[in-house]
Amino acid sequence: MTGTEFRAMLAEQGISQGEFASIMGVHRTVIGRQFAAKAVNPVWGYALAGWMAAKTANAITMIVN
Numbered sequence: 001m002t003g004t005e006f007r008a009m010l011a012e013q014g015i016s017q018g019e020f021a022s023i024m025g026v027h028r029t030v031i032g033r034q035f036a037a038k039a040v041n042p043v044w045g046y047a048l049a050g051w052m053a054a055k056t057a058n059a060i061t062m063i064v065n
Contacts, residue, residue, distance in 0.1 A: 001039070001040050001045055002037070002038060002039065002040065003034055003035045003036050003037040003038070003040055004035075005040075006034055006035060006037075006040045006044065006045070006048070007035045009048060010048070013048075013051075013052060013055075017031045017032060017035065020048070020051070023051060024047055031044070
């Protein structure tokens with residue numbers, strides 16, 4: 001995915017660059033470099049997908065319980 005696509009995915013999730021960096025335990029400039037990249041390091045794509053899955057799982061758990 002491109003940096004632009006990565007930025008858009010974070011925006012769709014309603015999370016800022018700084019918030020995602022904090023969740024991942026890195027400085028926001030680490031995420032900023034991915035926004036500027038022609039091709040995002042796949043690790044960050046997987047990290048975002050994992051965070052999205054966990055967020056969804058938490059919501060489902062609240063509904064079921």
